[in-house]
Amino acid sequence: GQNIDQPTEMTATEGAIVQINCTYQTSGFNGLFWYQQHAGEAPTFLSYNVLDGLEEKGRFSSFLSRSKGYSYLLLKELQMKDSASYLCAVTSGAGSYQLTFGKGTKLSVIP
Amino acid sequence: GAVVSQHPSWVICKSGTSVKIECRSLDFQATTMFWYRQFPKQSLMLMATSNEGSKATYEQGVEKDKFLINHASLTLSTLTVTSAHPEDSSFYICSASRDRRSYEQYFGPGTRLTVT
Numbered sequence: 001g002q003n004i005d006q007p008t009e010m011t012a013t014e015g016a017i018v019q020i021n022c023t024y025q026t027s028g029f030n031g032l033f034w035y036q037q038h039a040g041e042a043p044t045f046l047s048y049n050v051l052d053g054l055e056e057k058g059r060f061s062s063f064l065s066r067s068k069g070y071s072y073l074l075l076k077e078l079q080m081k082d083s084a085s086y087l088c089a090v091t092s093g094a095g096s097y098q099l100t101f102g103k104g105t106k107l108s109v110i111p
Numbered sequence: 112g113a114v115v116s117q118h119p120s121w122v123i124c125k126s127g128t129s130v131k132i133e134c135r136s137l138d139f140q141a142t143t144m145f146w147y148r149q150f151p152k153q154s155l156m157l158m159a160t161s162n163e164g165s166k167a168t169y170e171q172g173v174e175k176d177k178f179l180i181n182h183a184s185l186t187l188s189t190l191t192v193t194s195a196h197p198e199d200s201s202f203y204i205c206s207a208s209r210d211r212r213s214y215e216q217y218f219g220p221g222t223r224l225t226v227t
Contacts (some may be wrong), residue, residue: 031214041156042218044206050214084215087154091214097146099216 002026004102006088011108020073020105022088030091033099034062034073037085046086047072075107083109086106114138115207117219124195124226131191132222134205140185141207145216146178149202161188195226 003025012018024032031050035043049055049064049071061074073086085104092100114137124130132182134144141180143162147155159175161167161182179191188207192199206216 012193033214040202040221040223042221044218045215048214098156098157098160099155 002090002092002100004088004090004100006086006102006105008103009106009108011014011110012075014078014080014109014111016078017074017076018078020072020075020088020107022073022084023100024069024088024090024102025069026069026100027092028092029066032062032064032071033087033089033091034071035087035089035101036059037087037104039085043087067086078109079107080111083107113209113215113217115141115217117203117205117222119222120126120220121223122225126196126226127194129191129193129197130224131189132203132205132224134137134188134190134207134219136186136217139207139209139217141188142181142185142210143208144188145206145208146180146188146190147204147206149204149221155204158190192224194200195224197226200224200226203215 006022033048034046037043045060054063059076064071085105086105088102089099116135118133146158149155158173159167159169161180163182163185165178180190202221204221206218208216
């Protein structure tokens with residue numbers, strides 16, 4: 001089976017740095033994704049990690065440790081528009097990349 | 112590039128009727144399309160995976176006779192909710208990938224279904 005855990009809610013201050021953690025237990029692993037989802041909208045792709053280490057993309061970075069079943073998303077220089085839900089998703093099947101999503105972390109950025 | 116559209120963006124229907132939702136890849140050919148459902152404050156739950164020209168693969172607990180999926184072309188997949196009930200009210204999102212080996216999925220904007 002698949003089990004993906006992430007905190008339900010987080011609050012951070014504008015301009016600060018926030019780290020959103022995700023732990024997973026899956027049968028098989030083909031990569032981990034982070035998506036951003038604003039309320040009432042579809043998710044938008046942020047990052048994809050398949051090897052251990054840190055991937056940096058502008059203000060967003062994502063880290064993966066396969067041996068620990070652990071990932072985090074790091075958001076720097078937070079802006080008000082970063083207030084959204086952040087979804088951790090794992091692919092585990094061969095062939096088509098079916099995604100199993102965590103419940104998401106609702107991030108609130110405050111002035 | 113890689114734009115996916117859904118139609119309608121929202122729909123209200125009466126209990127017992129059927130509703131069809133379209134998912135289109137506008138600027139690429141989508142070998143594989145996925146259908147998700149998201150209830151309020153919940154995460155996305157995969158309902159089914161469809162490959163062009165073949166029958167959809169449904170996730171456990173999803174009734175294939177109730178949620179009819181057709182992936183007739185490389186740019187269009189449809190989800191029909193048959194005999195809708197209020198508990199089917201949800202946010203339905205499709206995504207598409209360019210080929211079976213592509214890891215990236217492009218999500219549509221979603222369809223809000225309300226069954227009264």
